[in-house]
Amino acid sequence: PLPIIIDCDPGQDDAINLLLAFASPEAVRVLAVTTVAGNVPVELTQRNARLVCELAEREDVPVHAGCARPLMVSPLTAEHVHGDTGIDGLPVHEPAMPLQPLHAVDFLVETLLATDEPITLVATGPLTNLALALARDPGIARGIERIVLMGGAMREAGNITPCAEFNMRADPHAADMVLRSGVPIVMLGLDVTHELLVTRTRLARMKAIGNPVARAAHDMLAFSERYDLAKYGKDGAPLHDPCTMAWLLRPDLFRTRACHVAIETGSPLTLGHSVVDFWNVEAGPRHVQWAHEVDAEGFFDLLFERLARFSVV
Ligand code: BDR
Numbered sequence: 001p002l003p004i005i006i007d008c009d010p011g012q013d014d015a016i017n018l019l020l021a022f023a024s025p026e027a028v029r030v031l032a033v034t035t036v037a038g039n040v041p042v043e044l045t046q047r048n049a050r051l052v053c054e055l056a057e058r059e060d061v062p063v064h065a066g067c068a069r070p071l072m073v074s075p076l077t078a079e080h081v082h083g084d085t086g087i088d089g090l091p092v093h094e095p096a097m098p099l100q101p102l103h104a105v106d107f108l109v110e111t112l113l114a115t116d117e118p119i120t121l122v123a124t125g126p127l128t129n130l131a132l133a134l135a136r137d138p139g140i141a142r143g144i145e146r147i148v149l150m151g152g153a154m155r156e157a158g159n160i161t162p163c164a165e166f167n168m169r170a171d172p173h174a175a176d177m178v179l180r181s182g183v184p185i186v187m188l189g190l191d192v193t194h195e196l197l198v199t200r201t202r203l204a205r206m207k208a209i210g211n212p213v214a215r216a217a218h219d220m221l222a223f224s225e226r227y228d229l230a231k232y233g234k235d236g237a238p239l240h241d242p243c244t245m246a247w248l249l250r251p252d253l254f255r256t257r258a259c260h261v262a263i264e265t266g267s268p269l270t271l272g273h274s275v276v277d278f279w280n281v282e283a284g285p286r287h288v289q290w291a292h293e294v295d296a297e298g299f300f301d302l303l304f305e306r307l308a309r310f311s312v313v
């Protein structure tokens with residue numbers, strides 16, 4: 001199985017992504033979960049990550065808390081989407097599973113320098129931890145197979161400002177540093193996640209799976225859709241972060257194109273905008289596989305099949 005580290009800011013959709021990874025041991029080995037400030041402050045994202053590990057009975061996976069603030073901009077959270085806990089819909093308590101003492105950035109640097117086998121980084125929050133780790137020691141790039149991240153938008157403009165997607169806007173300077181690092185990147189943004197609609201039918205299918213993990217996934221998505229349904233007026237809210245694990249498990253569900261992608265860090269008006277050179281009109285390095293199409297039915301079939309793998313008791 002592919003060794004992976006998941007850097008995230010749970011977030012209901014980050015939580016579902018963790019479940020997708022835990023349900024796929026034949027394909028991926030989750031070495032650790034690192035968390036960052038994003039949807040909610042880092043004290044809550046690390047707690048939420050541990051709650052999801054406990055839900056999936058994967059207390060063996062170490063959870064490290066990382067950066068509490070973005071590099072340069074003021075913190076931006078999204079309680080209006082995810083609720084005050086970040087994972088409203090799932091009852092929260094202080095998990096019995098401990099938090100690792102090592103800071104996520106130290107963990108990333110130590111692990112990526114020491115590894116013999118390059119590790120895939122799955123990133124579903126602002127990119128602060130990854131940027132700081134790459135700044136601390138650019139040599140860690142040798143230990144990274146690729147970064148598979150949820151972020152950015154081309155056709156679908158923005159979801160937190162008119163022209164920026166949340167993860168890119170929450171720490172634009174970190175995103176810029178990661179995109180300039182030269183590490184191969186697969187980038188899945190709103191252009192595909194806005195096709196992955198959690199319709200009522202799909203929510204009902206998720207609930208009908210009948211095991212406690214699938215029910216928890218249902219309850220979280222039933223909460224998070226409330227906001228997005230009103231916002232987009234579509235037949236269901238978009239499901240963002242699980243597209244990263246879906247790409248790792250079934251890349252055939254997506255179409256990607258090698259492009260140069262840059263992040264706006266200068267203009268207050270368009271801060272965090274992802275500039276995707278889709279038609280390759282400039283000579284910049286085509287270091288990003290930009291996802292522009294997804295098989296939504298295939299994606300949800302995969303998700304339901306994996307959620308059904310959790311035990312019924
Ligand atoms: C991204 O922003 C967060 O609110 C979600 O968890 C996802 O990572 C979507 O723009």
Ligand code: CA
Binds near residue numbers: 009011013124
């Ligand atoms: Ca997220």
